[in-house]
Amino acid sequence: MTATLHIDEISTDDFLALARTGSEPVPIEQGPAWDPYDEAVEGREHWRRLVIKAGADAVAVVSLSAYEGRGFRYLWARHGPVWLTEQTPERERMVRAALIAYLRKEAPWAAFVRLHAKHPASDLHELLQTVTYDHTVILDLTKSEDDILASFSKRGRYKTRRTLKDEAMTVTEESNCTPEEFEELYAIYRETAERDGFGIFPASVYLEMLESLGEHVRLWVARRHDTGADGDLLPGRAVSWVLSTVYDNAGCDTYAAGNMEARNTNAAIRLKWEIITALKAEGITQYDLMGVGSDRAPTLMGVREFKQQFGEIVYVDPAWDVALKPLRYRMLGWALRAKRALRR
CATH class of the missing domain: 3.40.630.30 (Gcn5-related N-acetyltransferase (GNAT))
Structure with a gap:
């Protein structure tokens, strides 16, 4: 992939039309059916649905929800992105780079974004909290x-x-x-x-x-x-x-x-x-x-x-954390490790 990626917010209907062209069922957490649950749980809300494009071609779509922890906020694409093309290490890296640039501008309050990826990479971190599986x-x-x-x-x-x-x-x-x-x-x-x-x-x-x-x-x-x-x-x-x-x-x-x-x-x-x-x-x-x-x-x-x-x-693709504010993310990691050590 050589084309520069760009990201646009899209409607729910357009999101579903694209997501359903993929080879797998759309995860419920990426679909609009999940939105009322996000709204019902304190400290959570649906944020945006996005399309990542290379020129005129959609590479992936992703639905993001905003989460509030104790003293920090982050975004989570549960079981996303939904890939519309081959999921290579290079494509994953480019999509993450485009998302990081977009989110730093559009969601400056977010310390990190949690998403799923197939290929391990240096910018992917083990989750600060909760359990993932592969x-x-x-x-x-x-x-x-x-x-x-x-x-x-x-x-x-x-x-x-x-x-x-x-x-x-x-x-x-x-x-x-x-x-x-x-x-x-x-x-x-x-x-x-x-x-x-x-x-x-x-x-x-x-x-x-x-x-x-x-x-x-x-x-x-x-x-x-x-x-x-x-x-x-x-x-x-x-x-x-x-x-x-x-x-x-x-x-x-x-x-x-x-x-x-x-x-x-x-x-x-x-x-x-x-x-x-x-x-x-x-x-x-x-x-x-x-x-x-x-x-x-x-x-x-x-x-x-x-x-x-x-x-x-x-x-299956596990979840990873991607730091949007690297220093803030490291500090959160230190605080959580210290808290667990005190509990032990």
């Missing part, structure tokens, strides 16, 4: 159910068939649950976080997602039922749940939790099967299990073996 499992839902099951590992097929025979377990969609009903599920999430050693948001964040994303978010719950004296199943207790997003014919795990009873009964396996078959029936073409452990994401090693039961692990 490997996942993506299921092809255009296959028949038999072929999908056949693509599972031997152990995954065995567990799936076994849990489907468990008549004491049901899976239902409960996307319209009330805050009071969600308390049962949030208690399971707290148990999961304490067991596996990760942090979680207040329950309001997940409820805001359910409300603001509308038809693009689904909550699936696995329940275990005792049998009454008449032989009928009694109302079930939640043991595991998954919150999925669905956009541009693609689904994705977003949050998931399971208690010890779920682990002992393979409820998470049953949940995955019920989700993918339900979405397949609706015409959804792929389902992303959203991240497995790797050298870049060691904190996700605990779910790598579980998710590998459903298919082959594939590479």
Whole structure:
């Protein structure tokens, strides 16, 4: 690529028209469906949609949201840019250089921009906060159910068939649950976080997602039922749940939790099967299990073996920080490292 890149703000309609010419589904976080969620969460708002061009040809598009941390602000292109041409190291470098120049002028308040890139480079930094991943499992839902099951590992097929025979377990969609009903599920999430050693948001964040994303978010719950004296199943207790997003014919795990009873009964396996078959029936073409452990994401090693039961692990672009104010960014890094050291 030899042409000088330039960047323009574009409308949502133009953004989608370009983004959908790419080879992959548009990530929900890059689409307009995500905007109401950004608006609902304190300290976040959608900022702009941009097109990066070489002459008259669009190279990539990107949607950016503004985030406010404790004492600093930054921009995040979750699962962006969306590439419209071959994603070479040189093109990535040129796009970042153009973005840096644009953002320093148009967003002088931003300390850094967080975006995704395939190729490591000297201007890409490990994230100051949060977890990224560079490997996942993506299921092809255009296959028949038999072929999908056949693509599972031997152990995954065995567990799936076994849990489907468990008549004491049901899976239902409960996307319209009330805050009071969600308390049962949030208690399971707290148990999961304490067991596996990760942090979680207040329950309001997940409820805001359910409300603001509308038809693009689904909550699936696995329940275990005792049998009454008449032989009928009694109302079930939640043991595991998954919150999925669905956009541009693609689904994705977003949050998931399971208690010890779920682990002992393979409820998470049953949940995955019920989700993918339900979405397949609706015409959804792929389902992303959203991240497995790797050298870049060691904190996700605990779910790598579980998710590998459903298919082959594939590479995806991880997130990186790109400093817009290098000195300010270094100071933030020092402050955060000092804070973590004090906690330890």
